[in-house]
Amino acid sequence: MCGIVGYIGEDQAAPILLDGLSKLEYRGYDSAGMAVSNGEEIQIQKAAGRLKVLSELTHGGEMLKGTVGIGHTRWATHGSPSDSNAHPHLNSEQSIAVVHNGIIENYIRIRHKLEDKGYTFQSETDTETLVQLLDYYYDGNPLEAISKIMNRVEGSYALGIIFKDHPDKIYAVRKDSPLIVGTSENGNLIASDVPAVLKYTRNVYFIQNHEIACLTGNEIKFYNVDQEEIQKDATKIEWDINAAEKGGYEHFMLKEMYEQPKAVSDTLNPKHDPHIVDGKIVLNELGMTDEEILKIKKIYIVACGSAYHTGVTGKYVFEGMARIPVEVDLASEFRYRNPILDEGTLVIIISQSGETADSLAALREAKARGIKTLGIVNVVGSSIAREADNVMYTWAGPEIAVATTKAYSTQLIALYLLAMRFSQIRKTVSEEEMEVMIQDLKRLPDQIELLLANKEKIQKFANRYLAAKDVFFIGRGVDFAISLEGSLKLKEISYIHSEAYAAGELKHGTISLIEEGTLVAAVLTQEDLYKKMISNIVEVRTRGAFVMAVTNEGNIEVEKASDYVVYIPQTNSYFTNSLAIIPLQLFSYYVSLGKGCDVDKPRNLAKSVTVE
Numbered sequence: 001m002c003g004i005v006g007y008i009g010e011d012q013a014a015p016i017l018l019d020g021l022s023k024l025e026y027r028g029y030d031s032a033g034m035a036v037s038n039g040e041e042i043q044i045q046k047a048a049g050r051l052k053v054l055s056e057l058t059h060g061g062e063m064l065k066g067t068v069g070i071g072h073t074r075w076a077t078h079g080s081p082s083d084s085n086a087h088p089h090l091n092s093e094q095s096i097a098v099v100h101n102g103i104i105e106n107y108i109r110i111r112h113k114l115e116d117k118g119y120t121f122q123s124e125t126d127t128e129t130l131v132q133l134l135d136y137y138y139d140g141n142p143l144e145a146i147s148k149i150m151n152r153v154e155g156s157y158a159l160g161i162i163f164k165d166h167p168d169k170i171y172a173v174r175k176d177s178p179l180i181v182g183t184s185e186n187g188n189l190i191a192s193d194v195p196a197v198l199k200y201t202r203n204v205y206f207i208q209n210h211e212i213a214c215l216t217g218n219e220i221k222f223y224n225v226d227q228e229e230i231q232k233d234a235t236k237i238e239w240d241i242n243a244a245e246k247g248g249y250e251h252f253m254l255k256e257m258y259e260q261p262k263a264v265s266d267t268l269n270p271k272h273d274p275h276i277v278d279g280k281i282v283l284n285e286l287g288m289t290d291e292e293i294l295k296i297k298k299i300y301i302v303a304c305g306s307a308y309h310t311g312v313t314g315k316y317v318f319e320g321m322a323r324i325p326v327e328v329d330l331a332s333e334f335r336y337r338n339p340i341l342d343e344g345t346l347v348i349i350i351s352q353s354g355e356t357a358d359s360l361a362a363l364r365e366a367k368a369r370g371i372k373t374l375g376i377v378n379v380v381g382s383s384i385a386r387e388a389d390n391v392m393y394t395w396a397g398p399e400i401a402v403a404t405t406k407a408y409s410t411q412l413i414a415l416y417l418l419a420m421r422f423s424q425i426r427k428t429v430s431e432e433e434m435e436v437m438i439q440d441l442k443r444l445p446d447q448i449e450l451l452l453a454n455k456e457k458i459q460k461f462a463n464r465y466l467a468a469k470d471v472f473f474i475g476r477g478v479d480f481a482i483s484l485e486g487s488l489k490l491k492e493i494s495y496i497h498s499e500a501y502a503a504g505e506l507k508h509g510t511i512s513l514i515e516e517g518t519l520v521a522a523v524l525t526q527e528d529l530y531k532k533m534i535s536n537i538v539e540v541r542t543r544g545a546f547v548m549a550v551t552n553e554g555n556i557e558v559e560k561a562s563d564y565v566v567y568i569p570q571t572n573s574y575f576t577n578s579l580a581i582i583p584l585q586l587f588s589y590y591v592s593l594g595k596g597c598d599v600d601k602p603r604n605l606a607k608s609v610t611v612e
Contacts, residue, residue: 009187013069014061029073297344354382516544
């Protein structure tokens with residue numbers, strides 16, 4: 001959600017803060033601000049709207065002189081987007097400044113208590129409660145005041161804090177919201193995510209829950225909530241800095257779609273630990289023995305958004321291939337529905353960032369009940385990666401566009417590999433079948449590249465539907481899972497109402513929504529379901545729908561029933577999602593582009609949802 005950047009060192013802070021915040025725009029925001037200390041006072045500037053407004057107000061940061069500062073992009077939760085609600089927030093004496101990502105759940109109670117003691121508030125935010133509470137506890141010792149508020153507030157927070165009395169320090173605090181510390185030759189930094197610091201350093205520390213970092217220009221110290229100093233090891237980020245830049249593409253989303261062949265290839269066979277060895281699936285990074293896998297009687301796949309859609313695919317793949325019963329849960333529901341978690345259950349948590357609040361809470365719920373957990377994440381050192389019993393990484397690299405493409409594709413690959421590994425051990429797939437599957441897996445990157453090369457045809461078709469008000473996606477089996485993701489892609493970046501339905505459910509009410517000219521995207525890649533899907537296509541077309549079909553090469557029969565057909569190369573029926581999603585991604589992108597929408601930063605959305 002919100003983005004935090006802080007810098008202390010030899011250089012002017014404000015330009016670095018603006019640059020870092022620009023690398024976090026993908027997180028979603030509606031206002032921005034900076035606080036910079038010049039050694040004598042804390043200067044502050046903030047504004048509603050895009051980051052360029054703040055940049056223009058400060059002449060690229062030149063108006064705020066000082067080598068110590070914190071910056072913030074806010075995604076409104078408590079209080080509307082406005083200058084007064086934007087961060088940083090100050091105490092009344094303007095001697096303490098705070099930026100915050102997260103939600104303080106007991107802020108109303110604390111606010112009332114502070115108001116009774118004479119404190120006045122200038123904003124509607126929960127964050128201002130933090131800075132006023134710091135003021136209440138502060139007696140010259142920042143560490144002690146910070147420790148006290150950590151014991152008082154409830155909820156989630158990542159904080160960047162500067163004190164007028166200590167102009168040579170920045171403090172960073174974390175509970176359930178991501179925060180990192182980076183160290184470089186010219187100074188030290190804090191940030192919500194790695195892209196903000198990649199220009200300056202590759203050496204970062206991941207702050208864990210209830211930890212405090214104190215940064216000076218040439219030193220970093222870490223403390224626990226009891227103010228005891230602790231030791232931490234830095235992690236070297238291996239991402240290519242160009243991976244976080246557009247590289248000549250008009251949008252990050254388009255660039256990331258074109259990075260899918262490499263991302264899929266890297267996840268299939270990471271350089272440091274190949275997954276395919278001598279015709280077998282080898283997943284050393286899991287740390288799970290054959291005996292542990294054999295003891296698994298049931299799997300829960302828990303995730304949010306697109307990651308949830310990969311989980312729906314995973315259900316079909318695991319049950320069909322490894323013959324293990326699977327339930328797929330939205331993380332926000334799993335944590336509250338008191339799920340039945342018996343011995344022999346494995347809970348798989350899928351998250352691109354590894355910091356998704358609901359998914360992290362679901363992981364902790366499972367662990368609290370003594371259930372084995374496995375994280376599938378893209379960010380090394382993220383909370384889910386650290387806290388899960390076992391982890392499998394998706395090597396997608398940084399994904400900047402809010403609408404996921406390459407991270408989604410690599411999550412699918414991770415689930416295929418897991419299901420195949422489980423199948424090998426449980427002997428539910430013959431060696432001959434496994435050999436064919438592995439060959440199909442290896443062909444996926446080239447097949448994805450082939451589909452991406454067909455973008456002009458998709459673009460021409462997309463331009464016909466820029467004025468569409470309703471689009472429906474239908475499919476059966478794995479194709480229903482593809483439909484869910486195709487529908488989400490379209491609605492989140494083009495703002496067109498879109499729904500996905502299991503095609504067999506049309507007759508149970510939803511077919512009443514079909515009228516003359518309605519676009520229906522029908523996905524049919526499962527050969528044993530071709531005839532049933534064609535019947536569904538005929539049903540909607542008879543009622544006036546225009547049908548775009550996505551199907552396998554050779555399925556000529558669908559041309560008679562549909563108005564427009566996109567063919568995907570032949571592959572194993574379990575893996576078709578990896579191919580069928582490509583034309584649906586391109587279709588959504590070009591509809592959004594044609595409508596003039598903000599493709600990379602759609603309204604009201606954030607890349608990393610770190611609050612509930």
